[in-house]
Amino acid sequence: MPTNARTHRTAWQVFTRMARRQPLGVAGGFIVLLMIIMAVFADYIAPHDPTAMNYSAFAVAPGAEYWLGTDPLGRDVFSRIVYGARTALFVGFVSALIGGGAGLVLGVGSAYFGGLVDLIFQRVMDIFMSFPLIIMALAMVAIFGTGTDKVIVAITIPFVPRCARVVRSSALAVREMPYVDAARSIGYSHSRIILRHMVPNVMAPFLIMITAFVGQAILLEASLSYLGLGVQEPTPAWGLMLQGGAELYAESAPWIAVFPGLAITLAVFGFNLFGDAVRDTLDPRLRSQ
Template sequence: MTDVATGPKPGRGETPLGRIVRDFARSKIAVASLAIFVLLILLAVFAPLVAPQNPYDLAQLSILDGMLPPGSESFEGMVYWLGTDDQGRDMLSAILYGLRVSLGVGVSSTVIALAIGIVAGLTAAYFGGKVDSLVMRVVDLQLGFPSILLALILLAILGKGVDKVVIALVAVQWAYYARTIRGAALVERKREYIEAATCLGLDHRRIVLGHLMPNCLPPLIVVATVQVAHAIALEATLSFLGVGVPVTEPSLGMLIANGFDYLLSGHMWISIYPGIALVITIVSINLVGDQLRDVLNPRLQR
């Protein structure tokens, strides 16, 4: 039987984690997207091992191999399955290395912003009053600026670099998490178990970390998953505009920018293939986040 208000009933003896896995596995698209995302992570982590060449090692490059179309063979007998760019770099290898930078920036910025947002949101919701008003005014002020504009201003001040991009993305993202967890915490703050913990004389740290925060995490997990994709897309936009990562540490966005000037000359593979990799990455993350939203919020299920 299915309860309209609470969703599918868990099986007898089934743990909450087991129910989440079972409900998530009901969507074949979500499972396939998760498999693709895990594969992309593995390819990024082990890029030095699986890439045919190190595209940024000058000793492995030959200018004679520049602008070769997909499927071409080099003078040394190496097959460039996705072609080469103007410097003779293997595009498949460049995409794997670029994926490494893009995922690293997206995940690291999301984790840091999530930690800051959790602290700010829980503090505002738990203590309320002037603390809540002060934190939320800062959040409203930050959310009042477009993300891309704020990131551009920060990078204009900080300069290029992977660490600079991470700082800019953290500054852009943390307010989303703070507002999300504050809303969930305000609801949980009025529950009986919080009042009971307060009456028992538990200190604030134990109440917030041991009781309040665990019950506010489900909606935050969904937001964080979607924000990873948003961070990757934003970083790609910044790199395409020339203010993101440097040329020596290129991301997928930088690879797209490098081939943009050659689109009209017929060498479209230099931009097209990194663009396809970027789209697959973002779409797979978003599909996983959509299914997590349905699983963690039973009211959205039929």
């Protein structure tokens, strides 16, 4: 059998096996993949300019020209949802990666040094974690202001202590491993031990946290935008679509709120399902079951 055919057959077997064992995870991965395709190829998928206003098409119902209808300013809802996926994924991935990466280093460093450093660090993390995510995000927006870049900062900061706390619990066990003691004994620097020997061994919980953070970041961005504190016009964003008079047209033009709300729900649902599948795959106890 040719090598390419054998490779394709093996990949298909892996996919079918995963589909049988993790059907919801595959469904979540499909939703995530669909979002990525929408974001990357938005220029080719969207039939209209998402920021172009057409007052002659005021709140038009879904039809052949406007597949999901138009909003109160005559903008195509489908095109704005497609471009809104780009905004949601950009904010979600950047916030999750920066916040998770900072939490990873801080959590491993806290576990490695221990003692007074760990005690002070954990008390600071307790202070940050005592506030709900949305309250922390609102506080950060009040400090840094609105806009896409400011929203990323506002969402990133609350993620740091949550990731650090989870990673620290795994790093405490890694710190006691013989190879860490061996690295100390031969004179490796603290930074080398942390980055080369400890961080790679706590990547499983880190990856799980990242997938969960992306969904949470998308929801937080939509919430802040709905309140007028997040992404600002004319940038297409799902939260802004809900804010733009959708509640005033709940009966006469329900599609203005239904489709953006459905997009947010599916995005968060997809990342949560995919994150659960990643957790089940990387956790040896769940994998053995």
